[in-house]
């Protein structure tokens with residue numbers, strides 16, 4: 228059942244994208260670790276980490292496309308799920324520091340010692356085990372999506388109202404995580420990580436492995452999303468996007484479907500966030516900033532919503548542009564991003580991938596005139 | 607007395623009242639549809655025909671009155687749209703609404719009677735029986751040649767038919783059809799009348815709301831005339847057409 232489900236998603240485009248991602252997942256680490264530093268083919272570690280970060284953004288964009296592109300839910304709070312996954316991983320990494328912290332406390336992270344806390348808060352228990360933390364990486368975002376989405380969709384909050392409350396959700400979390408007494412390191416967040424499952428987070432090998440894992444997450448996310456989209460459930464999601472009340476009148480519980488896809492998407496975003504944190508070495512409340520969630524929406528729009536591959540392309544393209552741009556004209560980046568969004572909305576409403584596949588479809592359809600094509604009857 | 611009527615009915619509306627911000631759209635509407643019956647409902651714009659369908663299908667909750675299904679055994683007013691659809695009440699909207707970015711056949715596929723739960727649909731595989739049923743429905747609504755096209759490319763009349771096809775796919779006990787021939791050519795109108803008669807002959811109960819008198823005549827069934835949220839007249843088309851009250855408010859204008 229599961230294999231049939233997964234195989235159904237494999238159209239040619241998805242297969243090509245999967246092979247490409249897997250090739251990159253192997254090639255970049257090899258070029259970094261095996262090829263000697265003097266060689267022109269050597270990929271320096273800082274680039275491995277940079278690309279690894281992009282890959283986690285690509286996974287976030289993919290997650291967002293699943294809800295926005297296919298079910299019409301424009302979430303402006305997906306950064307929250309990414310950040311929660313990141314915090315879960317950050318808590319695990321903090322617990323791995325042990326006595327190597329500035330205060331040398333074997334249990335308490337430095338910021339808790341600094342705040343004069345005597346013992347670990349209950350919600351930090353278990354995070355010293357990787358398996359537990361890994362579970363929380365998907366469970367916490369999934370649970371928030373279940374409760375928040377469940378309530379919103381049941382009350383039939385849609386359109387711009389839904390976008391606004393998702394934005395409010397991430398903003399509320401931003402404010403909460405800023406507070407020192409929340410027990411997540413306040414303003415400074417969680418940082419100074421030492422190792423992950425026994426490997427030094429700074430080591431080249433660890434970084435290459437994290438990069439490869441991030442690529443595999445994108446690949447797995449793509450495979451699963453494609454399977455979902457090609458299933459009957461995926462068709463129901465598109466039906467909801469196109470004509471929500473019609474879907475309801477043929478007997479589908481729209482709120483249940485929306486909640487389902489919202490939860491799946493939040494879990495993928497959580498995994499992306501969890502891989503992001505060890506690579507950038509820090510997680511702080513800034514990751515909940517509403518602007519982050521909006522940027523993710525722009526990646527999807529630029530790449531092409533509802534195309535699965537598009538968001539991956541969009542996340543890579545926009546973030547590569549951001550890295551380049553912030554190097555040259557850092558003050559102007561936000562304006563450039565805004566302008567990009569306006570231009571894409573006006574001239575490439577289907578995004579890069581959507582526009583390209585339209586061009587191909589037209590070229591394939593145009594030359595041999597289809598003899599079975601019927602003229603359109605007058606309205 | 608009232609409940610004796612209900613127990614023999616498929617659909618039973620008694621004294622249904624609905625108001626929107628003080629405006630009374632339905633003022634005590636009563637209507638009984640028998641199992642296997644086809645009924646035409648006519649009435650001027652704003653008479654409350656669509657609102658009546660909204661009350662039956664769970665879109666609008668009546669302020670007062672009863673809406674009962676299947677011999678009075680099920681109270682529809684407490685149920686949501688999906689639950690009512692599952693009970694076997696299908697609806698075609700006044701404005702044709704199909705899933706525009708799905709193919710014609712996928713529109714029918716989604717409507718096919720099947721488990722509506724998300725896990726069932728996630729792992730669903732189209733069976734041979736389902737494929738055959740889709741073929742049959744597409745033939746019935748004259749859309750077999752256009753099955754692979756996106757629904758948005760259909761003409762207005764074809765969208766109406768596709769929607770009727772989707773209704774059939776649900777295998778409902780009762781079909782509510784709101785203005786099925788609006789925007790159709792005369793030939794299409796007559797084809798639609800024949801189609802509805804065939805659906806009725808296959809044992810389904812049908813309630814058709816329509817303005818088009820030629821179409822209603824073509825159906826040849828009992829007619830209910832609505833006016834200002836209540837029933838004005840009921841009977842054969844010739845009976846209601848000669849009813850002075852009807853002539854005054856509707857036909858004579």
Ligand SMILES: Nc1ncnc2c1ncn2[C@@H]1O[C@H](COP(=O)(O)OP(=O)(O)O)[C@@H](O)[C@H]1O
Nearest residue numbers: 626629631649650651652653654655656657658
């Ligand atoms: N949701 C609504 N809010 C306010 N008024 C409504 C609503 N739905 C219907 N009405 C009003 O109720 C009356 C009956 O409408 P409707 O049932 O659509 O009539 P019909 O289908 O017979 O043309 C109209 O005057 C309409 O304006």
Ligand SMILES: [Mg+2]
Nearest residue numbers: 655656657700
């Ligand atoms: Mg109407």
